[in-house]
Amino acid sequence: SQKIEQNSEALNIQEGKTATLTCNYTNYSPAYLQWYRQDPGRGPVFLLLIRENEKEKRKERLKVTFDTTLKQSLFHITASQPADSATYLCALGGSQGNLIFGKGTKLSVKP
Amino acid sequence: GAVVSQHPSRVICKSGTSVKIECRSLDFQATTMFWYRQFPKQSLMLMATSNEGSKATYEQGVEKDKFLINHASLTLSTLTVTSAHPEDSSFYICSPAKTSGGADTQYFGPGTRLTVL
Numbered sequence: 001s002q003k004i005e006q007n008s009e010a011l012n013i014q015e016g017k018t019a020t021l022t023c024n025y026t027n028y029s030p031a032y033l034q035w036y037r038q039d040p041g042r043g044p045v046f047l048l049l050i051r052e053n054e055k056e057k058r059k060e061r062l063k064v065t066f067d068t069t070l071k072q073s074l075f076h077i078t079a080s081q082p083a084d085s086a087t088y089l090c091a092l093g094g095s096q097g098n099l100i101f102g103k104g105t106k107l108s109v110k111p
Numbered sequence: 112g113a114v115v116s117q118h119p120s121r122v123i124c125k126s127g128t129s130v131k132i133e134c135r136s137l138d139f140q141a142t143t144m145f146w147y148r149q150f151p152k153q154s155l156m157l158m159a160t161s162n163e164g165s166k167a168t169y170e171q172g173v174e175k176d177k178f179l180i181n182h183a184s185l186t187l188s189t190l191t192v193t194s195a196h197p198e199d200s201s202f203y204i205c206s207p208a209k210t211s212g213g214a215d216t217q218y219f220g221p222g223t224r225l226t227v228l
Contacts, residue, residue, distance in 0.1 A: 034217075089155070098145045098206075099155075
């Protein structure tokens with residue numbers, strides 16, 4: 001069955017550093033992969049989408065890479081700020097148009 | 112981004128009662144509605160998919176008679192948890208979509224925290 005792993009349950013970094021989150025998947029060949037931000041008690045908020053034929057996507061301080069050979073996506077936040085503290089979810093497109101989510105990585109950015 | 116509302120945001124009920132959760136897409140017509148639930152420290156798990164005017168399709172392990180979904184219009188879908196039990200306590204999130212598949216961007220409601228005593 002399809003499996004998505006975000007290898008760190010939690011990540012603590014210092015303000016100003018680059019946060020790098022990892023998402024690995026198995027038994028699947030997604031057409032696209034998405035990253036979401038989720039704050040406590042809130043629904044996910046869409047951040048970036050990257051398609052299988054794209055290697056990298058950027059949006060302001062965010063950068064996503066997608067390696068379909070390694071079945072891995074990396075999510076980077078440069079010049080991190082305490083306001084970036086949240087849980088970040090990766091998600092793959094399901095067969096019905098739904099999303100299959102990883103458990104998320106809780107990022108804490110310390111001032 | 113699209114505006115999605117859920118009501119109520121939080122509900123506490125006694126075991127055995129039924130709870131209705133409403134999800135509205137405020138600025139676009141949702142032909143498809145996905146309902147997810149999320150247990151603490153777990154990923155969002157798809158419960159069911161409904162298309163406007165059709166019966167919902169439930170994921171394996173989700174009881175269709177317990178979780179009633181009504182998608183009567185393109186802007187409103189409801190999830191009713193019937194005869195709720197403590198194990199149904201979870202965070203329920205709706206996600207309306209404009210098309211039935213291959214959506215580039217999906218929008219999510221703010222979620223409903225259900226606590227069953």
